Structures are given as structure tokens and as C-alpha cells.
Amino acid sequence: MFERLLFEAPDFFTYYNVIFLLEAAARTLGMTLIGCTVGFIAGLLIAVLRQSVNPWTLPLRVIAIAYVETFRRIPFLVIIFIVLYAIQPLMENASLLTIATIAICLVSTAFLSEIVRAGLESVPKQQIEGARTLNFGAARTLWYVVLPQAWRVILPPAIAFAVMFIKDTSLASHIGVVELTFSGKMFVNRGFSPLLGFGAVLVLYFLLSYPLSRLGTYLEKRLDPSRRS
Amino acid sequence: MNYTFQFGEVMAELPYLLGGALVTLQIVFFTFFLGAVLGLMGALGKVYGPTPLRKAISAYVIFITNTPALVQIFVLYYALPDAGILLSSMAAVLIGLTLNSTAYLTEIIRAGVVSVRQAEMDAAIGLNMTRLQILRYVMLPHIAKTIFAPLSNFFIWLMLGSSIAALFGVEELTGRAINVSSVNLRTIETFSVVAVIYIGLTLIASMSLALLGRVAFRVKARVF
Amino acid sequence: MTHLDVRDLACSYGSEKILKGVTLSAEKGEVVSLIGPSGSGKSTLLRALVGLTLPSAGEVRVAGKAVDYSSRKSVRELRSQLAIVFQQYNLFQNMTVMRNVTIAPITIKKRPKAEVEALAAELLARVGMEAKHDAYPEELSGGQQQRVAIARALALQPEILLLDEVTSALDPERVNEVLDTIRRLTDEGITMLLVSHEMSFVREVSTRVVMMDDGKVVETGTPSQIFDSPTHERTRDFVGMILKH
Numbered sequence: 001m002f003e004r005l006l007f008e009a010p011d012f013f014t015y016y017n018v019i020f021l022l023e024a025a026a027r028t029l030g031m032t033l034i035g036c037t038v039g040f041i042a043g044l045l046i047a048v049l050r051q052s053v054n055p056w057t058l059p060l061r062v063i064a065i066a067y068v069e070t071f072r073r074i075p076f077l078v079i080i081f082i083v084l085y086a087i088q089p090l091m092e093n094a095s096l097l098t099i100a101t102i103a104i105c106l107v108s109t110a111f112l113s114e115i116v117r118a119g120l121e122s123v124p125k126q127q128i129e130g131a132r133t134l135n136f137g138a139a140r141t142l143w144y145v146v147l148p149q150a151w152r153v154i155l156p157p158a159i160a161f162a163v164m165f166i167k168d169t170s171l172a173s174h175i176g177v178v179e180l181t182f183s184g185k186m187f188v189n190r191g192f193s194p195l196l197g198f199g200a201v202l203v204l205y206f207l208l209s210y211p212l213s214r215l216g217t218y219l220e221k222r223l224d225p226s227r228r229s
Numbered sequence: 230m231n232y233t234f235q236f237g238e239v240m241a242e243l244p245y246l247l248g249g250a251l252v253t254l255q256i257v258f259f260t261f262f263l264g265a266v267l268g269l270m271g272a273l274g275k276v277y278g279p280t281p282l283r284k285a286i287s288a289y290v291i292f293i294t295n296t297p298a299l300v301q302i303f304v305l306y307y308a309l310p311d312a313g314i315l316l317s318s319m320a321a322v323l324i325g326l327t328l329n330s331t332a333y334l335t336e337i338i339r340a341g342v343v344s345v346r347q348a349e350m351d352a353a354i355g356l357n358m359t360r361l362q363i364l365r366y367v368m369l370p371h372i373a374k375t376i377f378a379p380l381s382n383f384f385i386w387l388m389l390g391s392s393i394a395a396l397f398g399v400e401e402l403t404g405r406a407i408n409v410s411s412v413n414l415r416t417i418e419t420f421s422v423v424a425v426i427y428i429g430l431t432l433i434a435s436m437s438l439a440l441l442g443r444v445a446f447r448v449k450a451r452v453f
Numbered sequence: 454m455t456h457l458d459v460r461d462l463a464c465s466y467g468s469e470k471i472l473k474g475v476t477l478s479a480e481k482g483e484v485v486s487l488i489g490p491s492g493s494g495k496s497t498l499l500r501a502l503v504g505l506t507l508p509s510a511g512e513v514r515v516a517g518k519a520v521d522y523s524s525r526k527s528v529r530e531l532r533s534q535l536a537i538v539f540q541q542y543n544l545f546q547n548m549t550v551m552r553n554v555t556i557a558p559i560t561i562k563k564r565p566k567a568e569v570e571a572l573a574a575e576l577l578a579r580v581g582m583e584a585k586h587d588a589y590p591e592e593l594s595g596g597q598q599q600r601v602a603i604a605r606a607l608a609l610q611p612e613i614l615l616l617d618e619v620t621s622a623l624d625p626e627r628v629n630e631v632l633d634t635i636r637r638l639t640d641e642g643i644t645m646l647l648v649s650h651e652m653s654f655v656r657e658v659s660t661r662v663v664m665m666d667d668g669k670v671v672e673t674g675t676p677s678q679i680f681d682s683p684t685h686e687r688t689r690d691f692v693g694m695i696l697k698h
């Protein structure tokens with residue numbers, strides 16, 4: 001098994017193959033980045049909405065809770081299938097990458113909204129009351145008082161989530177998005193040994209994920225509100 | 230743009246799909262409990278073991294948790310035959326998921342182990358308990374309480390994650406959904422029904438775990 | 454005209470009635486002190502006055518004008534005339550002392566930054582915090598935080614100031630620095646509603662004292678009436694018990 005690996009290596013690590021792999025890795029990273037950015041913004045909106053006590057927003061809040069609970073309880077693979085077949089009739093020339101990215105954003109919004117909500121709830125109620133008595137509106141309270149204190153609670157789990165998500169995007173290979181996992185499959189189909197093809201892919205995933213997960217554990221210790229400097 | 234939903238053909242296959250849910254549950258229970266036993270050993274090794282063992286366990290956990298389970302199972306399923314080991318798709322999936330749950334549960338349980346107070350350990354040693362007795366009567370109850378919530382979350386994660394078995398042809402819930410939809414060509418309907426089944430399964434799991442936590446460990450967990 | 458006029462104010466948390474019809478008033482420039490056992494509803498009254506807890510009945514008038522607590526506009530107008538300082542200071546943890554004091558006048562009242570900062574510097578000097586403009590709340594002692602909180606309330610140039618047990622979270626040696634700050638304010642004509650257990654201080658600065666118990670006003674009078682010749686047994690017990698300490 002390992003002789004075959006050594007034997008094939010020179011053919012495998014050609015300039016074009018390496019570029020191809022790196023492009024695939026960039027696509028994996030890109031999907032994760034877009035997913036986490038969109039998910040964070042939409043998740044923030046949902047989390048803020050859920051904090052509202054205005055009776056007019058009640059229907060919206062019910063929808064938001066239903067959305068979050070639904071998308072956190074369905075396998076990502078199933079969501080990909082549903083999005084694939086739901087989007088194709090609507091947008092005839094949507095690329096597979098677009099479809100996968102939409103599925104990713106739907107899921108990341110649900111998970112990140114819960115992470116943001118936990119962060120918002122970690123800010124003591126007295127801070128918000130202080131702002132209200134100074135005549136701060138909801139938006140100003142959020143911007144000047146809540147978010148500056150909540151971010152240190154939000155960031156570490158949000159990064160841990162991004163680390164999970166880098167790996168989950170591998171499922172997009174199933175519908176044919178040419179990301180890292182798919183590139184591994186292509187090399188294996190071209191006759192390279194599976195250990196070489198998938199091994200290279202595993203290494204690249206590791207290189208994407210490990211620094212981020214280290215950053216996450218570092219920030220978790222650094223930002224721990226119970227021992228802030 | 231004038232698609233009409235038809236659930237009739239999917240509902241006819243409901244018993245078949247629910248059978249798939251049973252397979253999903255079997256996969257989840259098997260990999261969770263095997264992973265929990267191995268993870269407990271891993272956690273104890275990582276906290277109390279000699280340095281080389283600790284390093285080896287750390288390396289294992291870091292490697293597994295920073296690479297996708299899907300690609301790991303690809304290696305098990307497609308690369309091991311080169312070394313003369315031929316795994317069935319079910320075996321590859323079970324091994325792959327167990328490798329993952331072992332890694333994640335090692336981390337979760339380790340956090341619980343380090344939260345056991347030294348004073349309690351000293352008291353147990355003072356009472357002349359054997360190592361096994363200390364583990365059974367002093368450490369496990371405490372660990373159970375601290376790790377209950379992350380453990381519950383991981384169980385749900387595993388339930389959803391087990392759907393990748395479908396990509397290797399295992400006929401669990403998602404696998405059977407693929408089978409059904411390739412015959413009736415009602416993909417959206419089929420997967421919507423399957424999504425509802427997953428929501429039901431995870432809700433039942435969340436509620437049972439919250440109940441178990443409250444009764445057995447006096448942990449207050451929220452389902453939502 | 455009566456500056457602050459509270460009539461039959463009632464308040465509940467869930468089904469539990471906390472305020473059972475409180476009536477009191479303060480003329481312009483008066484210092485009215487609220488005393489009473491803990492749990493009698495003093496904090497709830499102040500919170501209701503600034504609209505943090507919604508009253509279920511009764512009426513509040515500020516300078517003759519009734520406050521409608523269900524109207525956002527009315528509450529905003531109320532809060533622009535009336536400031537509160539809490540027992541736990543509630544300074545914004547993410548802002549420096551200077552920013553805590555200036556943020557509301559600058560961003561809410563839209564007043565010129567330079568002018569507000571000059572005012573804030575003056576107020577901080579008045580509460581003895583001139584050396585700590587750039588410190589964060591967590592770097593300050595409780596007494597220092599409380600003095601900043603008072604400066605923050607004053608920066609809004611309120612006509613009425615509510616103070617809720619502003620010294621009870623402090624170490625004994627810090628109490629006087631905060632009391633001195635308040636004492637100086639009483640000379641400036643701000644109407645004050647003050648909750649305190651510092652009886653000698655209450656006696657010294659108040660124009661009127663209101664004794665509360667179980668969500669109701671038991672007795673109202675001048676400091677000497679309340680402390681020297683209380684008419685109600687409940688007041689006598691409470692004052693007697695507190696003064697013995």
C-alpha cells in the first residue's frame with residue numbers, strides 16, 4: 001500500500017494537480033466563510049428579534065424559533081438534497097456551488113443564531129436597564145452596550161462552529177461541487193491510489209481547520225469573562 | 230414553476246422509511262456507546278497516563294476532530310482494500326463514526342474528569358477504596374453531572390451526522406430516502422418527510438435526555 | 454407647582470402585588486427620603502417611576518404633566534427630565550469613565566462633544582474622580598464606581614434625581630465619600646428622591662421623610678417628626694431598630 005503511494009507521488013504532485021487541489025481548498029474555505037458571515041449576520045438578526053418583547057413581533061418570533069429548531073434538527077445532507085431540488089426549478093442556472101452555499105447559509109444561520117443568543121443573554125440585565133434609563137433606544141443599547149460586552153462570549157463558540165463547518169462542507173461533494181472532497185474523488189477516479197488522493201485531501205482539511213481551532217481555544221482562554229484582565 | 234406537491238407516494242413508503250429510522254438509531258447507539266467507553270479510557274489516559282500515551286491520545290483527537298468524517302470513511306472504505314482489508318460499507322461507517330465519537334467524547338469526558346475535585350479523591354483514597362471503586366463511586370457521578378449537557382448535544386450531532394452512511398449505500402433513514410426518491414422522483418416530498426422524521430427523532434432524544442438528566446443527575450437541561 | 458406627584462401607584466410582579474397604592478410628592482428642590490424595611494417596595498417604586506417596571510394603576514405627574522408609561526414618547530420625555538442611580542451602579546463595563554458619563558448626552562441628546570466633555574470633566578471633578586477619566590469600571594472600587602454613576606446621571610442635567618441605596622453596596626469607609634457628593638448636590642436645587650438606610654444622613658439632608666412598609670406609605674413627615682415623634686408603631690419600631698445599630 002505504501003510502496004504504491006511512493007511510486008505514484010511524482011505523478012500526483014504535478015504543478016496542475018497541486019493548483020487544482022489548492023483551488024478546491026479555496027472553494028471549501030470560501031463556502032465556509034460565506035456561510036459563517038451570512039449565518040452570523042442573519043443569526044444576529046434572529047437573536048435580536050427573539051429578545052424583543054413587542055407583541056407586534058410575536059408572529060415573527062414564532063417563525064424564527066421554528067426556523068432555528070427545524071434547521072438544527074435536520075441532517076445537513078438532507079438539507080442539501082431539499083435545497084438542490086427546491087432551487088433548481090426556481091433558478092434554472094444556479095450553479096451547484098451556489099446551491100451548496102445556500103444550504104450552508106440556511107444551516108449556519110440556525111446554529112449561529114443560538115450562539116449569538118447565548119452571548120446576548122450573558123450581558124447582565126442591569127446593563128440594559130442602565131441604558132434604558134439614559135433614554136437609549138433598542139438599537140443604541142444593542143450597539144453601544146450589549147454587543148461590545150457579548151462578543152467575547154460569542155466569538156469562541158462561533159469559531160468552534162466554523163471549524164465544524166469546514167468539515168461539514170465536504171458533504172457538498174455529493175451533489176458535485178468541486179471542493180476538497182470532490183477533488184479527492186476525482187484523483188481516485190483517475191487511477192491514483194485512494195490513500196494518496198484522500199490522504200492529500202485529509203491533510204489539506206487539517207491545514208484549514210487546525211489553525212482555526214487553535215485560535216478558538218486560545219480566544220476561549222483569553223476572553224473568558226471570569227478572568228478578564 | 231407550477232410544481233404541485235404530492236405526498237401520496239411518499240406516505241405509502243412511510244413504513245420503509247421508519248424502518249430506516251430504526252437502522253439510524255442502531256448506528257447511533259452502537260457508535261455512541263462504543264465511543265463513550267473508548268472515550269472514557271481516552272480521557273483517563275489523557276489525564277492520568279504517562280506522557281507518551283497522553284501525546285498519542287492528543288494527536289489522535291486533534292487529527293480526527295480537524296478532518297471530515299466523510300473523507301476518513303472514504304479512506305477506510307476505499308484505501309484499506311489496498312492493504313488487504315475489505316470492509317463492508319456498514320462496517321466502514323460504523324468504524325468511522327466510532328473513531329469520531331471516541332475523539333469527541335474523549336475531549337468531553339476529559340473536561341469532566343479534570344473537574345473532579347482533588348479533595349474528594351483524597352477522601353476516597355483515605356477510605357481505602359480501590360481504583361475501580363473510586364472511579365465507580367466518586368468520579369463517575371461527578372463527571373456525569375458536568376458532562377451531561379455536552380454529551381446530550383453530541384448525541385444529537387451524531388444522530389444527524391450518521392446520515393453520511395447513506396453516501397456509502399447503507400440503508401438507514403437518509404439512504405432509504407435516496408432509494409425512495411429515485412423511484413418515485415418526488416425528491417422534495419420524500420426528503421421533507423424524512424426531515425420531519427429526523428426532527429421527531431432528535432426531539433424525542435432531547436426530551437428523553439433532559440428527563441434522564443433531571444432524574445438521574447439533577448441537571449436542568451433545556452430542550453429548546 | 455408640585456414637581457413630582459405620585460398618586461395611588463400600584464405595581465405587581467406576576468400575580469404578586471408589590472406596590473399597593475403609593476402616594477407621595479416632592480416640591481421643586483425638595484429632598485424626599487424613602488425609608489422602610491427591605492422588601493417594602495422602595496426599589497420597585499423608583500423603578501416604576503423611570504418606567505423599568507410598568508405600574509398597574511395610579512398616576513405620576515412631573516411638573517403637572519401626567520406620564521403615560523405605555524407611550525414610548527412620553528417615557529422618553531420623562532427620562533430626559535429624571536435620572537436614576539442604582540444600588541449596583543450599573544456602569545457600562547465596556548466603556549471608560551469619561552465615555553460612561555458622556556455617551557448619553559452626546560449620542561442621545563446630540564449635544565456638542567467638546568461641550569459635553571467639558572461638563573463631564575467638571576462633574577467628575579465634583580465627585581472627586583478627575584484622575585480616572587480613562588479607567589474602566591472594573592478598575593475602580595465600588596465607591597468610585599458609584600460616584601461615576603452619580604456624575605453620569607448628572608451629565609443629563611436632570612431636574613429630578615432618584616437615588617436607590619447608593620451606599621449600601623459599599624465598604625463602610627467608602628460610604629462618606631458618596632454621601633459627601635450627594636450632600637453637595639442638595640444645595641443645588643435638584644429635586645431628589647432618595648432611598649437610604651443611613652439614618653443620620655437622611656435626617657440631615659431631607660426636607661421630608663416617607664416611611665414605607667409592605668408596598669404602602671405608612672407615614673410622611675419632616676425628619677424630626679419621623680425620627681423624634683413617629684405616630685405609627687411600625688415607624689417607631691423601624692426607626693428604633695435602625696438607630697440602635
Ligand SMILES: Nc1ncnc2c1ncn2[C@@H]1O[C@H](COP(=O)(O)OP(=O)(O)O)[C@@H](O)[C@H]1O
Nearest residue numbers: 466469471489490491492493494495496497498
Ligand atoms: N424582579 C422581581 N420579580 C419578582 N419579585 C420581585 C422582583 N423584584 C423585587 N421583587 C419583590 O418585590 C418586593 C419589593 O422589593 P424591593 O422593591 O426591591 O424592596 P426594597 O427595595 O424596599 O428592599 C420584594 O418582596 C421582592 O421579593
Ligand SMILES: [Mg+2]
Nearest residue numbers: 495496497618
Ligand atoms: Mg431596594
